[in-house]
Amino acid sequence: MRNIFLFIRRYFNFLFFLALQVLALSFLFRYNRYHEAAFMSVASEITGSVNTRYNTVEYYFKLKKANESLVQENVHLRELLRSNYQGADTTRQLVVDSIRVDSLVLDQKYFYRDAKVVGSFVTTQTNFFTLHRGLNQGVNVDMGVIGPRGVVGRIVNVSSNFSTVMTMLSRQFKVDAKLKTSGDRGTVSWDGISPQFVQMRNIPKNVKINKGDSVITSELSSIFPANILVGTVDTVVNDPSTNFLTLRLRSATNFSTVQHVYIVQNKQLEEQRMLEANTRKTNE
Amino acid sequence: MNDLLKNIFRFFAFILVQVYILHKIPPLHRFIVPYLYFLYVLWLPFSLGRTWLMIVAFVYGLSLDYFLLTPGLHAAACVLIAYVRPFLVNILIRQEGAEQSYGAPSIHSMGLAPYSLFVLVLTLLHHGYLVFLEWMEFGNFWYFLGKVGATTAVSLLLILITELLFYRKERYRTNTA
Numbered sequence: 001m002r003n004i005f006l007f008i009r010r011y012f013n014f015l016f017f018l019a020l021q022v023l024a025l026s027f028l029f030r031y032n033r034y035h036e037a038a039f040m041s042v043a044s045e046i047t048g049s050v051n052t053r054y055n056t057v058e059y060y061f062k063l064k065k066a067n068e069s070l071v072q073e074n075v076h077l078r079e080l081l082r083s084n085y086q087g088a089d090t091t092r093q094l095v096v097d098s099i100r101v102d103s104l105v106l107d108q109k110y111f112y113r114d115a116k117v118v119g120s121f122v123t124t125q126t127n128f129f130t131l132h133r134g135l136n137q138g139v140n141v142d143m144g145v146i147g148p149r150g151v152v153g154r155i156v157n158v159s160s161n162f163s164t165v166m167t168m169l170s171r172q173f174k175v176d177a178k179l180k181t182s183g184d185r186g187t188v189s190w191d192g193i194s195p196q197f198v199q200m201r202n203i204p205k206n207v208k209i210n211k212g213d214s215v216i217t218s219e220l221s222s223i224f225p226a227n228i229l230v231g232t233v234d235t236v237v238n239d240p241s242t243n244f245l246t247l248r249l250r251s252a253t254n255f256s257t258v259q260h261v262y263i264v265q266n267k268q269l270e271e272q273r274m275l276e277a278n279t280r281k282t283n284e
Numbered sequence: 285m286n287d288l289l290k291n292i293f294r295f296f297a298f299i300l301v302q303v304y305i306l307h308k309i310p311p312l313h314r315f316i317v318p319y320l321y322f323l324y325v326l327w328l329p330f331s332l333g334r335t336w337l338m339i340v341a342f343v344y345g346l347s348l349d350y351f352l353l354t355p356g357l358h359a360a361a362c363v364l365i366a367y368v369r370p371f372l373v374n375i376l377i378r379q380e381g382a383e384q385s386y387g388a389p390s391i392h393s394m395g396l397a398p399y400s401l402f403v404l405v406l407t408l409l410h411h412g413y414l415v416f417l418e419w420m421e422f423g424n425f426w427y428f429l430g431k432v433g434a435t436t437a438v439s440l441l442l443i444l445i446t447e448l449l450f451y452r453k454e455r456y457r458t459n460t461a
Binding site: 012013014016017020021023024025026027028029030031032037038039040043044046047050054058121122123124125126128157164171192193194195256 | 304307308309310311314317334335338339342345346349350351352353354355356357359360363364367417418421
């Protein structure tokens, strides 16, 4: 017994070093897998409020770009208005969708909340945004985040007034997408090289692809509504060893300037997840 | 200024500079991440015991981690350099008893060549460990080598600039004072 104490005393520093390393690494691996860490909610309240202060200055310099992208989005939405469409002759008839207004709220699958980006990084291998919206405002983990131009990321952490978004520029982020022209589906993820480009995998080789083709979210991605722009095709990489193409996409969102985003809540996600989990259970 | 106050001030200053200036620089290349924050651990006074050195480094690294949302990554690297630092100081110190005579590691207290070596070794260790942790998840060997090399070069440049801008003149301590 005495020898054990002597041993601990002799190598106290080394043991203490090992203990701190284990603690730090357990934080890291736990966060990488489950995105939770000790004191995370307290810490993100503090870092969030510091970020907000910094952002009041930074926002001023990015106002022009933020305005531009919001105006573009407005133009896009205005073009969808019914009053813009009128057939020149009577053989073609414009049919108006007949959703009743009072049932709209009940049937609404996706619910949008606006949010301000107060902290953002694009320099590392896993990039996160901090949004000034949290649990108190109804934000929860696993909601999708889209910007004025397209997909941004997914909420991974919430505290009472702030939330953190894992952006598309993270190694672990994946979104199910499809080509707008042919409808072929693939997975979009980031290879960590350039913050302007993301990769789309598993596109069959027989599909005809042109530079500049749009890639949009598919119906399979449960956290994003379908047909949200992910990016446009920049180059097609042909890997002879597989039957699939890899596309390099120019991401629709400019991650270093985006200031306003929308948090998307899928109101039927819970039901869908439960059903899928039950199916998996019965088939095992 | 009091040593404790000075170090508390540095604690916040280094973190804010790292988070809001160096990490806001638009990415030049995926290998280049400008790191300067760990200079705080290098500048901690000699009088701090090894255990306390590691505790301070851990808390310091973790507070940076909460800003950058990588809990544990920088803390682990900081603890490593805090653990190795006393060994290096013992090997590299110029004369007997310099630890008692001077406050903290600097060009003035250690001499230019030993201090440069001290900074180089700890920077390499820090980046090596940091990128190694990243490498375990993804990347290949060339990614590891390239990133450690490029990041170390950028860090050394930043440290040189910092040392020139904030020249720390350590006064010689005597028993009478």
